[in-house]
Amino acid sequence: MAYKIIWSAFAETQLDEIYEYYEMKVSSRVxxxxxxxxxxxxxxxxxxxxxGQEEEFLKDRAIQYRYLxxxxxxxIYSIDQENGFIKIADVFDTRQNPPKMKRTK
Numbered sequence: 286m287a288y289k290i291i292w293s294a295f296a297e298t299q300l301d302e303i304y305e306y307y308e309m310k311v312s313s314r315v316x317x318x319x320x321x322x323x324x325x326x327x328x329x330x331x332x333x334x335x336x337g338q339e340e341e342f343l344k345d346r347a348i349q350y351r352y353l354x355x356x357x358x359x360x361i362y363s364i365d366q367e368n369g370f371i372k373i374a375d376v377f378d379t380r381q382n383p384p385k386m387k388r389t390k
Contacts (some may be wrong), residue, residue: 286367288334290327292373295318299376299380300324303358319356323376330371334364350374 292300300320307316330353331335337351340361353360361375 287367288331288364288369288371290330290371290373293375296376303376303378305369315366323355323358323360325351327360328354329353330362334371337362350378356385 340350343350360378
């Protein structure tokens with residue numbers, strides 16, 4: 286099956302925050318490069334959507350979440366086999382407290 290990657294509004298907000306942080310702390314060039322790399326990382330899921338491990342902190346949810354690790358970030362995603370989507374739900378900074386991942390917004 287051919288999948289399409291989609292990003293949740295929440296994940297897009299996280300990308301904006303990552304960009305703004307690195308733009309302020311380092312430079313817009315570094316911020317832009319990092320965000321582009323994060324956006325491109327899930328492309329490997331198009332060929333093998335189940336390569337990410339199950340996310341332990343979200344096992345109690347109705348939807349099964351998996352994740353990829355890229356640099357200091359966990360890209361948390363779900364697979365909608367019926368509709369052919371891989372949805373990136375969150376970009377989580379692994380330096381944060383893991384239970385914070387259960388946030389609902």
